[in-house]
Amino acid sequence: MQVSKELYFTDGNNEVKYLDTTASFNLAITQDGSAFDLTNATAIDVKVANDTGYVFDKSIDMATIKQPLAGLITMPVDTEVMNALVPDDYTIEVWVTLSSLVTPGSQEGLTDDGSTTNTTTSSTATTTYNAIFPSDDPQGFTITENVMSDSGDVIPVMSLDTFQQEFDQLKTDLTNKVATLQGPKGDKGDKGDTGTVDNTGLISAPAFQSLQTATTELQQNALMINPANDFNKASLLFEVAGRWPVGGAVAQSMQCDIKTGIIYAAEQTDDAGSQRIVKYNPDTKAIIQERALNLDAVVWFEGNSLYHDAVTGDVMFVLPYDLLGNWFIYNFDTDTKGTPFRMVGQTIYCIDDTGKYFVTINSKDMPGVNGYITGFNVFDLTSVISGVPKLVNYIPVKDGIVRGNNKIQGFQMVGDSIYIGRGTYNQRFRTTVIDNTGAVTADYVWDQNDIKKIIGFPDDGQVFTCESEGMSYNIVNGKAVPVIVDIGRRGSGVYYAMINLNDTNGVKIRYTSGVSVAGMTRMDVSGINRGLAFNLGSTAQDPSILDCLKNVHEYGSYNFTVAQGNTGLAPEMGSVSGIAIVREMDGYNLNKMMVIAVDYNNCTWTNYFDKGTWMQWSKQLNYVPLWIGSSKMNQPVTLNKPASGYKRYAAIYQTSNGNGMFAVGDGKTIIINCFNNGNGAAAATTFYEAQLIFPTITTARLSVNGANSLAVPNGASNGTPTMSTSPGDITIKEIWGMM
Structure with a gap:
């Protein structure tokens, strides 16, 4: 007879704030409704998983089992747990290892059917048994965000009046300084002594310093790019043979080894086992060395994770092993792979410019691998290299998501900003910039003709196509700058390009401040758009606007723009712009939402979400x-x-x-x-x-x-x-x- 094994939270408390290491979960396990006897238990493990699969397990100290006949277990939510988890919803199972199926507290003992297994553990034929609780659906718990997940900044602003005052003060300082530098007057008819200029004094003048700071901030808040005639001085372009689109592998990411200047490209097709890393000479553009990794899974290396081993100096990479959350360390110089380990996040990743952090994308409750961002998982790089990733920060993206024709190709953390490279083949390039609070600070859009001009190709009638392959970074004049990674085709030639941004000697590219209206954003109390924008079209790859809205996780009002034909719209609706207002939340999940939209025909439509169900779109009498x-x-x-x-x-x-x-x-x-x-x-x-x-x-x-x-x-x-x-x-x- 099949027995039923149950698992409960004894006090109903299954929620804890992120990084709160004083909490614990009190669990009870039962069999057919009666307390499970833990007298013969030799080990107890709590297995934890999320939507992507198994995450980690927590071993319970057997000394803490004070009432074995009651089946009570306390799982401490300690530093070990918090280092392995991020704010998310999780499910758990309790695995009990038993030395015997018959316990002193039960004459009937434990049956050997259901989820109980036996294992021979030594040459003396000692048999152990695993009892897994519950026998049906696992229980769940939630790690909620703390206030540190949404930190703020105070950003100094210089008004026009302040700028004028600083400029006037600068003129006064310069006038006074020059007056003190004039040489003594000579006799009539004789030329006086030539005055000298104290450059150090001028540069140190307070007004000059303020003006210089304002200029620096202006440069930092606009992407600068090298003009075509100076492209190769600070950027890289080279033609590659045997690559896309002639059936060969194509770069999914590129990065410069800051120590040596060597370029490494991760190339592959869409087939399993096609991954390889290619080492290029930046001067001759020739291949120096090529390594085939031959992984069994179809997984893309869409990130920059090069570092040098602290002892040997070998070139190393942190790479995804599959799409199930397994990663490994790869030594390029010796061509050896480390043992896979678990780490949270999608297979779009980077090491930041300081070399301290390894960052992955989080896309909770969103379909697809490279379609969405709901947050960034920031790990200590040293812990990742050791195979035990320690999460040190989580940056939520203010309920914003990225999708549509501007899919995520890669990102790079430089300083306090994250640059997200977006775009699909032969479509617009887009770089969205967010700060360390998850708020959008800038959004840059340009098309293939702009890229063609930037690279310096003449307008000679040859067909030019290109695709964004994400972001990287480089060092220009001692400063880390973000880099656009591009793959293009002109005529029969295939080209890789790395385009330095924020070069103060460059010219400004097409720039859009804030977030495009072609997306969903949220207004905060100051009226600023928060969250990454996304386009919702009408293709099969575009998600339903209703699916996107029901996945918001915070009170607020959300603006959106959707193309006609999107699966979330009524058939007779034109393209719409609208607003969604959250009425009620249940912890991290949406309970109630009201939606009002106006379509291209100037018709007003309403909809309502109530605890998991959307009502039908209703057209108002306009x-x-x-x-x-x-x-x-x-x-x-x-x-x-x-x-x-x-x-x-x-x-x-x-x-x-x-x-x-x-x-x-x-x-x-x-x-x-x-x-x-x-x-x-x-x-x-x-x-x-x-x-x-x-x-x-x-x-x-x-x-x-x-x-x-x-x-x-x-x-x-x-x-x-x-x-x-x-x-x-x-x-x-x-x-x-x-x-």
Whole structure:
């Protein structure tokens, strides 16, 4: 007989804040509703998993089991747990290792069916048994974010008035300084001594320092790029043979070894075992060495993770082993792979410019590997190299997500900013910049023609196509700068390019401040757009706007723009812009949300989310009153607003019997046909007929207005019906223009 094994949180507490290492989870395990006897337990492990799979396990100190007959277990949420987890939802199982199936507290003992297994553990044939709780769905717990997950910055701002004051002060300082530098006057007719300039004194002047700081900030807040005629002095371009699109491997990421200047490219096809790392000479552009990694899984090396071994100096990489959360350390110089280890995050990653941190993308509850970002997991690099990753920071992306034609190709952390490289083949390049709080600080967009000009290719008619392959970084004049990684094709040639940004000697590229309106963002209390933008189109790869909205995790108002045909819209809706307002949250999850959207046809639509279910889109009655009054309109009346630009027109009218009715016309003619029984003295039916027309866009009248009555004398069973006609029995009350 199959037994039932159950697992409970005894106090109902299954939630703890991130990095709170004083908490614990109190668990109880039972079998068929009775406490499970832990007398013969030799080991207890709590296995933890999330949506991506197994994460880690926590061994329980057997000395803490004070009531073995009660089946009670306390799992401390200590530093070991917090180093392995990020804010997320998790499921757990309890695995109990037993030395015997028969326990002193139970005459029946533990059956050997269900989730119990036995294992021979030594040459003396000692048998142990594993009991796994629960036997059905695992229990869950949540690590919630703390306030440190959303840190803020105070950013100094220089106003125009302040700038003018600083400039005026600079002029005064310069004037005073020059006055002290003039040489003594000579005798008449003789040339005086030449004055000297104290450059050090000028540079140290307070106003000069403030002005220089403002200029530096301006340069840092705009991406600068080298002009085409100076491209090779600070950027890299070279042609590669046998690469895409002729069936060969293509670069998924590129980076410069800062110590040697050597370029390393991770190249592959979409097939398992195709991954390889290629070492290029930056001067000759020739291949120096090539290593094939031959991994069994289809996994892409979309990141920059080169470092040097602290002892040997060998070139090393941190690389994903598969798409299931397994990673390994690779020694390029010796061509050896380390033992795989677990680490949270998608296979888009980087080592920051300081060499202290290893960063992965988090995309909780979002489909796809490189489609979304909900946050960044920041690990101590030393702990990653040792195979025991320690999470030191988590940067939530303010509920923003990135998707659509600007998919994520890679990112790079430089200083306090993260540069996200986005774009698909032969589409726009886009670099979105966020700060260490997860807020968007800038968004740069340019197309393939811009890239062509930047690289310096002539406009000679040859077809040029390109694709973003993410971001990297380089050192320019002693400063780390972000680098765009590009792969392009011109004619029959295939080219790799690394384009340095924030070069103060360069020129500004196309720049858009803030976030594009073609995406979903959230306004904070200061009115600033927060979160990464994303485009929602109508292709099969574009997610439903309703799926995106239900995955927000914070109170607020969210703006969005969606293309016509998106699977989350009603079929008759045009492209829409709208706002979603969170009404209620259940911890980290959305409970209730109200959505209002206006489509391209100027029609208003509403929807509502209630505890896991979306209601249907509802179209509101969109109309503009063109005229309000009371007239039989024998003569044209002047409208209050022109009858122009509307898809339909409507009229509210009243019959001679006092009945109010409504008629709609698709063009500029409204046909009115109705009947009613309103004659109390006779069994009668009156048929009304009228036609409302618009002689001009500013006037309206009734071209036809009459009624035909068919009546039988009251009480006459075989009376002869009589027909009567009367004019002007329709009175117009309102005229509308409708969207």
